[in-house]
Amino acid sequence: MKKIIYIAGDGRSGSTLLDSILSNIENSISVGECHRFWIRFYEGESLCSCGEEMIHCPLWSKVDEQLKQNFTDYDPIEFKKRVKEIQLFKNFSEIPNIVTSAKWSSFCQQVKAFYTIIAAQSNKEIIVDSSKSVAWGYFLYHLSFVDIYFIHLERELPSVANSWKKEMQLPEYTNKEVFMPTKSTALSTKLWLKIKVMAKKLKLTPHYLFVSYEKLCEHPEAQLQQIKLFLDEEFQTDALQMLPTHAIGGNPMRAKGSANIEIKAQKNRYNNLSKIEYFGLKAINNLAKSLI
Numbered sequence: 001m002k003k004i005i006y007i008a009g010d011g012r013s014g015s016t017l018l019d020s021i022l023s024n025i026e027n028s029i030s031v032g033e034c035h036r037f038w039i040r041f042y043e044g045e046s047l048c049s050c051g052e053e054m055i056h057c058p059l060w061s062k063v064d065e066q067l068k069q070n071f072t073d074y075d076p077i078e079f080k081k082r083v084k085e086i087q088l089f090k091n092f093s094e095i096p097n098i099v100t101s102a103k104w105s106s107f108c109q110q111v112k113a114f115y116t117i118i119a120a121q122s123n124k125e126i127i128v129d130s131s132k133s134v135a136w137g138y139f140l141y142h143l144s145f146v147d148i149y150f151i152h153l154e155r156e157l158p159s160v161a162n163s164w165k166k167e168m169q170l171p172e173y174t175n176k177e178v179f180m181p182t183k184s185t186a187l188s189t190k191l192w193l194k195i196k197v198m199a200k201k202l203k204l205t206p207h208y209l210f211v212s213y214e215k216l217c218e219h220p221e222a223q224l225q226q227i228k229l230f231l232d233e234e235f236q237t238d239a240l241q242m243l244p245t246h247a248i249g250g251n252p253m254r255a256k257g258s259a260n261i262e263i264k265a266q267k268n269r270y271n272n273l274s275k276i277e278y279f280g281l282k283a284i285n286n287l288a289k290s291l292i
């Protein structure tokens with residue numbers, strides 16, 4: 001495995017678009033929000049973006065099989081708890097200590113194996129992980145087993161807050177209706193600011209790039225060139241394809257074909273925000289840009 005390209009940032013910030021773009025990198029496999037493996041695979045209710053049920057997916061079923069084979073103490077339920085524990089904000093500063101503590105030693109070995117198995121099974125050298133969680137990315141970095149290239153994707157606060165108020169159905173559940181959680185303006189603002197502060201830690205790592213979702217949509221060519229330079233990888237920016245992958249939390253429709261990816265400037269609508277909310281959020285957004 002050569003590297004993990006890790007998309008970090010808030011939900012509703014355009015990571016699906018960026019993930020689809022990055023899956024065009026030669027020798028790469030996009031695994032979506034793979035830190036959700038321990039929920040999605042074992043609950044057995046959702047589809048992988050390859051179109052198969054998670055438990056029958058040729059990649060994820062092998063990952064499960066090999067983890068069980070290689071580690072006699074592998075316990076998916078315990079694993080799910082630990083992944084959650086890492087993601088709790090209050091534990092963020094503890095992450096560098098976690099990787100050296102005896103209590104976490106076996107878990108850390110198994111996380112490294114998880115990514116190594118993905119690369120080996122798919123026969124790819126680059127993993128595109130759009131887990132988004134800053135804490136999970138920071139944890140992977142401290143495991144020091146592979147180069148992690150962080151792309152910190154940020155969308156402007158009014159758009160993120162507006163989007164968190166919309167009910168959105170998850171396309172990977174086909175037997176029941178599952179919706180993404182919605183968030184109040186106060187909560188989405190708090191989260192957006194927290195992510196911005198936490199991402200400052202990623203900025204101190206050797207490979208970090210900040211990408212504005214708005215800029216990516218407005219000037220795709222320039223932004224994609226910058227991403228290519230940062231990653232030191234080649235991909236055809238003028239013929240980006242929606243490629244089938246094994247993304248967790250991705251849209252299974254992706255498996256259906258190789259449509260072109262269209263990147264276009266977004267018309268922002270803030271119909272879920274009041275005027276006061278919009279101007280308040282815009283002010284916080286601009287202030288945060290200069291302060292954080």
Ligand SMILES: [Zn+2]
Nearest residue numbers: 048050057246
């Ligand atoms: Zn799959």
